[in-house]
Amino acid sequence: MGHALTGWRVETADALRHGQDGGTLIEYLGSAPFLSTVFENWESEFLQMAAYVVLTAFLIQKGSSESRDPGAPPRDADLETQARKAGAPAPLRWGAFARAVYSRSLGLALVILFLASFILHWTQSARAAAQEALEHGEAATGTIAYLADPQLWFESFQNWQSEFLSTAVLVVLSIFLRQRDSPESKPVAAPNDQTGD
Template structure:
């Protein structure tokens, strides 16, 4: 019964690992095909998944995903979209009162300990989701930058050109091409979800309003 209560997390955890494993195998095959073309030795799976080529491909996707969630969480504090289940009701913008958020002296007996503690601990816990998403984004972005620099310098070396340092790579079009092609797709996906959920429905999904709910209804659970 406990497993059933966590099936949504388990499902996405499993398909994430499957997709990551398949990506590593496909990437290894592509890399070894390129190595064979240039007369270089083939890599083992372990060598490939610990290489900068694999790390940069994974990190550039992770950072864009977590930036998407960071911005969406932040935006939904202050911005509303009438008719979308992804939005608060118009007029409810802001962080809410302590009474509404059940923090400090308004916390319940079963509230998390830091919600009752007050001071900096309650502040940290009150913003813990945003802080965590932002931290993962920054770490993934840094990993992308460091691994991308290595990959770029390897290509520079193959063409007899001088390597560049991290600061130069961060100002390089190659870095921003990798970064922005992911950002634009994430922003489009989130914006589409917010807008399309106003008039479209999916029966039984918590991301959708009930099928018969009027289009202008906002913040309605399915």
Template sequence: MRTFLRENSLSLFFGTILILALAGQAIAGLAEINQQQLTSGLHPVTLGDYLLSSDFAVDVAENWQSEFLQFLLYIYATVWLYQRGSSESKELGKSGPESDQDQQVGRYATDRSPAWARAGGWRLGLYSRSLTLVMGTIFLLSWLAQSVAGRAAYNAQQLSEYEDPESWLGYVSSADFWSRTLQNWQSEFLAVAAMAVFAIFLRHRGSPESKPVGAPHDSTGVEG
């Protein structure tokens, strides 16, 4: 058990704080929605009702889709683009999908390589892009969930004000939808750009996200 915890501590740590953050969001969101209910002269809702509501779903989904979009674009962009001096960039001159030998696929695969890395044809092609395919799928599903839940929450507000409800296509082309969406996207893009640039000049000893403390500022693609 100790070995399992130590060898999986990174994912366990972030999984734990994810659950804690979701719990905190649920408690804070419930308090906020019930304050609005009381102000409007309505009965407060229970925690279970809030967790199943469109208000909670849209808040979660719009954050998730922006996070997976960030990683999807970052993974793909770093195949082709550089940032001189950053540990977040590949070494200069190594853009592109690289050779089979560099990627240890096909006849260059080892005995410990995944089975589909040793295969050819569509299986190797699919496995070679599996990370971005999964990230892209989760992004699209989260975006769809955001649009559906967001429309439900928006229409509930519309009906409470005796306004006409909006269709799904109408909502996804509305200012409300894109205001919420782009607000999340710009923060993710800022964070990625900041990390790529800060990693040129700043260090954190022992982290693979940082260059070695004594590495020159112009060292590119070097991890600590």
């Protein structure tokens, strides 16, 4: 709500400076400038979480509570046998392909959400840029051509860098710092070189 209300006020003020009507909040909620910023933010969140989930399956950071313990036995070995356990998710019993997809479904879902958000950010940013170009008497760039526009990538990269910075800081700080009773932290008395929780 804060994003919508403050964005609407900014857009209304900008329209009034140009001698135009600012429009209603409902109109703003369907506008390209608003939708572009919504999906720009969602895109970076889903990219961060997809990278985090997939990379933590392969990479290890010694001493980090955010990393799996390299000495621990694999927890997802022999999924065919585990499928027979009581309470095991049904897709594990649907065959090898279903097990392969289901065993990676969280990462796949996050990648799909990232791609959908990126496409919506891109198309709405292209729409907003075309509207702005027309308001200034310039030729509008098409949606496909806008994919090469530095503005789109500036919007994306400024968000991506903050997401990856925050994840890297969490991984590194979790080596040395603790948060009592948090599942994101090692136990308070754990040594700094303990990997995992």
